[in-house]
Amino acid sequence: MEINKISEEKQKNILLKVLEVLKTMASRPSGFIGLCILVFHILLAFLSPYLAPYDYKAIDPTLMLQAPSSEYWFGTDSLGRDVFTRTIMGGRTALTITFFGSLIALLWGGLLGIFCGLVGGKIDDVVMRIVDAFLSIPWILAMLLIVSLLGTSIEVLIPALGFFYGKGIVRVARAATHDVIAKDFIISARARGHSNMSIIWNEIIPNVRDAILVEGAMRWSWMLLGFSSLSFLGFGVSPPTPDWGLMISNARGLMSFAYWAVIAPIVGLSSLIIGINLTADAFAKALGIDRSTKAPV
């Protein structure tokens, strides 16, 4: 009974804290705009199948490259598909894949970083050398290689993106751990005879959580950028699934006379990435973390 009460109170506190952070984020104009864009895109991702006026994969040769009209708001593409339908549905796959990808990146990168920071010594040296080596291979080369050999299914893309965007988090989590590790409460936990696991769980994670979460939010926007680049190059979502990167690359060749088929997905993708970026920035500021002097690694 007592224990239930305590955990209930704890949950309430977390909720309150989340609300408070959201309030601080929305109090700055850039944060407010970012949150609005992000919420709009998430709602759109859930609702677009019900809102779409046409079938996203219905091909009609008689309707090729129609200019925007009252019937086809954003015109039609080179296969006669409705651009409006495909644009509002174009973020669903990318948002889902990158969301789960960044969760994976956050988990493995954060835990490995904390572990390395705490243990130090030889293990830390070896792991950091390997992380450095992975960092120096351009992500796009590695991703393209994996995708071209293993295929573009979700089961390949999510873990691969999660892995390649997590290695930067290892460094951040390790540095954040180094900052708290010399503090008194860690030393006293050690003196009380707590195990490494217990110290990580009870002492370190609550103190580095904010830094890692901010990094994760930032990774989400980079991963979205990376994933749409893959789609653009033809190594991401496979047709006929509507996806902004893929739509831009398909319509690009004909944009001298059908610019609408390029502009619509460009607006969709840019607004989503800017929205996530502004939100992540506001999130960092609300938690009091300065990211502006860091390189995008």
Place this chain on the structure above:
Amino acid sequence: MLFLIIKRILLGLITLFIVSLITFVGTEILPGDACTTYLEREAYGAALEACYKRLGLDIPAYERYLSWAYNVIQGDFGYSLSGQMPINEVLGPRIKNSMVLASAAIIIGIPLALVLGIVTALWRDKLPDITISTITIFAMTIPEFISATLLILIVAIWLQWLPGIVIVPTDVTFFELLPNIILPVISIAMIMTAHMARMVRSSVIQVMATDYVQMAILKGVPYWKMVFKHVLPNALLPAINVVALTIAWLLGGVVVTEVVFNYPGLGRLVIESISNRDLPTVQALAIILASIYVSINLIADLMTLMLNPRLKSLQIRK
């Protein structure tokens, strides 16, 4: 000092060694080897065995790694499967073209980023800062392929000022290449400038808030003298490393930009060799791009060491 430099170089070499292991093991673990992926449906019987023989894939993996690594150290990357010629001959003109692109972007980007960063920091939260900062956020966050596509649409198609895509053979002379690189350079320089300007801005703001700058203001040092003598030297030093990391990070983005503009550089070679399943070339590219990344970081590290006497003692203590 000398010890420190040697240590940095050694660390870089170790990183490159691990990179070579990762690329070799990676292409080994992933399903399909150079022959099955290259021959695709014809990968059986005599053709497959002949291919194995020709590429020496019939000997154990560790022996192949050793001989491959030995050749790479001597500057020989082996034989390209799709181009049917030595990889070195494929790489040569590509590296030159990419260097032209990158150096043009850096030459434009770094001074511009310095000016923009300093201006936004000195007029913090005033109109110049708000305008420039908003533009940099847009330039930074929008994917390379979008800004490149928009540039082509506006400048090449609507205004018809410049050629939209590069249609030149891989081995053109520098002056034939020049008019073709304007748009790709703008699109790379834009993103690079935005990233660096933001870092310069926050670095200058941090230094402006320090005690010694406040002291200089109180002492009545003229504003611009204070900016050039006290603020900038201290603000720009830490930016070197971050600028290097940014340049290195943009290597991935250059791949996409080169594809959009059809530019015959290293980036397009990455896509081509992966589409053609040309694994030996992919391995060579991984090593080369990783070496560029490691050397840019190394140069930045050494530059900060040379320029900042304080850092020397700091790092030795570490």
